Amino acid sequence: MSLRLVSAALLCVAVTVALAWAVLDRPLPEENLPDRVAAAMPESGVDHPVTAVLLNFRSYDTLLEIAVLLLAVVVALALREAQPDQPEAMGLDNPLLRAVMAWLLPLILIVAGFLLWAGSYQPGGAFQAGSVLAAAGVLLRLAGVTTAWLDNATLMRAGLALGLLTFLGVGLLVMIPGAPFLTYPLEYAGTLILVIELTLTLSIGLTLISLFRLTPPYADDPDEAREQAGKTP
């Protein structure tokens, strides 16, 4: 065994031991957080503790998460190869997929809507609904369906930024009566959270779709590509 292998193995063992030690030696939590969340639930405006934590008690974290997502997609846009998008080149040319999509699409949209709505009282929410929306976009893309509104760059970018802007806007709006940033007034909390989640769902869905769509299309000229493939070993 070479020195590199030995040192890599030693490093792996050391990290494993450190991880095990960290897990076994963690300090006991000083406060019982689940109990505190349960006690504060009436002030949250929703009935599901996870949603309450994500969008009310710790909404600042979620706001930053959305900002990071937006940043990631902006970088992906910037790194994209400068060439026109070719939806038909991405499609699988599969009539069965097209036919099935006609049945599946309404169902997928209903599931996304349900997940979004369910987020206020049971597992679900913006992230899950957004990724289901994105799955619909990916399937449409694979079926070779052209979506003109997705190719409209201005509209697409507005959609990508909508979630973060609404989140920020709501956070700033509640400061007008004098509340701290992102502290929703009790009587509007449920509505505000639903509005934020609705726009977040759209933006997250669009973000994930664009990450998939931004990958460069396959061969520009099939004949030339085949010729090149024949030359290379």
Added chain:
Amino acid sequence: MPWLDLLLGLTLVVTAGLALAARDLFRAVVMFIVFGLLMALAWVRLHAPDIALAEAAIGAGLTGVLLLDTLGYLRRPFGSRVDKPGKHQ
């Protein structure tokens, strides 16, 4: 169901190992998707259905799609590349 949980945990470790050790990239991606779906089951067993939903949709589904897409991009002939010629394996 301690035995089922043990089996689930072991399968997770095995699929993770297979995904890492696979020489064929396509096999590795498929193993990664299998790992993601089993991970979603593990989250359900840990009473975290929110994370299970996100894991199944994003971890297994969309990441899998993105990885497969990248694989297709890596395998396409390099004559079609617009800007710069690269190494062909």
